[in-house]
Amino acid sequence: MPYERAMKTGSACPPPPGPGKLRLYSQRFCPYAQRTRLFLAAKGIEHETINVNLKEKPEWFFEKTPIAKVPVLEKDGKIVYESLVCNEYLDGIYPDKCITPSDPLEKARQSMVLALWDAKVVEFYYKLVTAKEDERPALTKQFVDGLQFIENALTQPFFSGDKAGALDYNLWPFFERLCVLKHVGFELSVDQFPKLSAWVERMMQLPEVKACYFPPELHVQFGKTMMSGSPDYDIGLKE
Amino acid sequence: MPTQKAYKTGSTAPEPSAPGVLRLISMRFCPFAHRTRLVLAAKGIDYETVNVCTKNKPEWFFAINPLAKVPTLQHDGKVVYESLVCNEYLDRVFPGRKLSPEEPLEKARIGMLQAIWDAKISPNFYKIANKDQEGREDIIKVFKEGMSFLEKEVTSKSFFGGDEPGFLDYSFWPWFERMPVLEVASGFKLEEAEFPKLFAWQAAMRDRPEVKEHAKDTPIHLQYLMSRKQGNPDPDAGLQA
Numbered sequence: 001m002p003y004e005r006a007m008k009t010g011s012a013c014p015p016p017p018g019p020g021k022l023r024l025y026s027q028r029f030c031p032y033a034q035r036t037r038l039f040l041a042a043k044g045i046e047h048e049t050i051n052v053n054l055k056e057k058p059e060w061f062f063e064k065t066p067i068a069k070v071p072v073l074e075k076d077g078k079i080v081y082e083s084l085v086c087n088e089y090l091d092g093i094y095p096d097k098c099i100t101p102s103d104p105l106e107k108a109r110q111s112m113v114l115a116l117w118d119a120k121v122v123e124f125y126y127k128l129v130t131a132k133e134d135e136r137p138a139l140t141k142q143f144v145d146g147l148q149f150i151e152n153a154l155t156q157p158f159f160s161g162d163k164a165g166a167l168d169y170n171l172w173p174f175f176e177r178l179c180v181l182k183h184v185g186f187e188l189s190v191d192q193f194p195k196l197s198a199w200v201e202r203m204m205q206l207p208e209v210k211a212c213y214f215p216p217e218l219h220v221q222f223g224k225t226m227m228s229g230s231p232d233y234d235i236g237l238k239e
Numbered sequence: 240m241p242t243q244k245a246y247k248t249g250s251t252a253p254e255p256s257a258p259g260v261l262r263l264i265s266m267r268f269c270p271f272a273h274r275t276r277l278v279l280a281a282k283g284i285d286y287e288t289v290n291v292c293t294k295n296k297p298e299w300f301f302a303i304n305p306l307a308k309v310p311t312l313q314h315d316g317k318v319v320y321e322s323l324v325c326n327e328y329l330d331r332v333f334p335g336r337k338l339s340p341e342e343p344l345e346k347a348r349i350g351m352l353q354a355i356w357d358a359k360i361s362p363n364f365y366k367i368a369n370k371d372q373e374g375r376e377d378i379i380k381v382f383k384e385g386m387s388f389l390e391k392e393v394t395s396k397s398f399f400g401g402d403e404p405g406f407l408d409y410s411f412w413p414w415f416e417r418m419p420v421l422e423v424a425s426g427f428k429l430e431e432a433e434f435p436k437l438f439a440w441q442a443a444m445r446d447r448p449e450v451k452e453h454a455k456d457t458p459i460h461l462q463y464l465m466s467r468k469q470g471n472p473d474p475d476a477g478l479q480a
Contacts, residue, residue: 085350092343
């Protein structure tokens with residue numbers, strides 16, 4: 001299914017999806033939206049996608065969600081936003097192939113790993129992308145130290161156990177984009193991160209990951225347009 | 240009787256709790272830990288408390304929780320941290336009144352209102368206390384925008400959780416208890432005329448036994464805030480020597 005061009009400021013509000021139809025508001029390069037796209041793919045849920053320009057947001061988008069971020073789900077007049085909330089909601093309304101862990105302690109454990117990710121890794125990830133040459137060594141060290149916590153949390157083939165689960169899909173989008181850090185000198189080394197490296201290989205084999213995957217060149221290309229201040233959300237779309 | 244005094248850097252770790260005993264690592268003035276103390280009280284769960292200094296953290300705390308933040312729960316070798324993760328865990332694992340709905344959209348609504356709180360209200364709370372805060376007027380505008388979402392949500396019910404307080408009520412309450420501090424520190428307050436439902440909700444919350452059990456009055460909250468502003472937060476403020 002071809003992705004649509006990102007709708008921007010001044011665009012007309014698209015009519016709501018038909019009865020019983022699920023719509024995802026997304027942005028082709030957003031890692032948070034990809035979390036929800038992975039859940040949709042893993043659960044085999046049919047849906048339509050409308051991409052939104054997050055730099056020049058359409059006015060109608062603020063009516064859907066006051067936070068004006070993607071992902072957003074819309075179905076039969078109901079709106080859900082926030083990637084993790086969307087993902088749990090999908091498991092709630094499509095209970096087949098439930099991905100969210102049902103055991104309370106396991107669910108808590110997965111949430112805590114994401115908290116570690118948010119506190120120890122994400123901040124340095126974004127800072128590293130835009131870092132000046134002299135800032136890179138210190139930021140890289142902080143990033144690598146943070147990533148070690150995630151490496152330590154991976155005690156089975158997948159974060160969720162024998163098979164990929166919620167935590168795997170919620171973390172994956174950031175690992176797909178690690179290539180963007182190559183230009184500042186970071187690569188996921190199999191010596192430093194043997195378990196994460198093996199996990200990346202396993203994830204890349206999964207059909208749902210492949211279905212949502214963009215190759216490194218495309219991520220790097222998009223990243224450059226972001227850094228230039230004029231993100232091109234439609235990069236890679238056929239004319 | 241175990242001490243309420245906060246363990247600091249250089250302290251020896253407390254003895255582990257007895258088997259089956261739930262331990263909460265906390266700090267008496269932390270609003271995030273307050274969320275979990277409210278849920279523990281609401282569900283009538285027995286537990287013991289170990290307070291830590293969140294500025295000069297005891298080294299042993301990092302071995303339990305790499306983020307070394309409160310609240311942290313310890314229960315027969317299991318560790319749970321992050322206030323809302325703790326609260327969900329307690330709600331699901333312990334008996335007593337259920338604080339969260341099962342219905343998927345109702346559950347999602349909790350997550351979404353929490354996201355609005357996290358985006359518009361809590362990051363701005365203490366900034367408002369600072370009269371000299373740069374861009375304070377814009378910050379107040381965003382803060383009130385967030386509050387207007389809460390005002391809309393609490394419309395037809397007494398509490399965010401319905402007839403009785405639930406997950407969101409206990410998540411938000413600690414900041415409302417501290418709001419009079421904003422007024423003393425900087426003259427800021429919400430107007431009842433603008434937020435009538437929120438004011439009614441606050442009155443209803445103040446009447447709840449679980450809220451009263453953990454309530455601290457404005458002077459002591461202010462004392463802690465002042466100690467924090469001076470760079471030397473006193474987690475033991477108000478404790479007898």
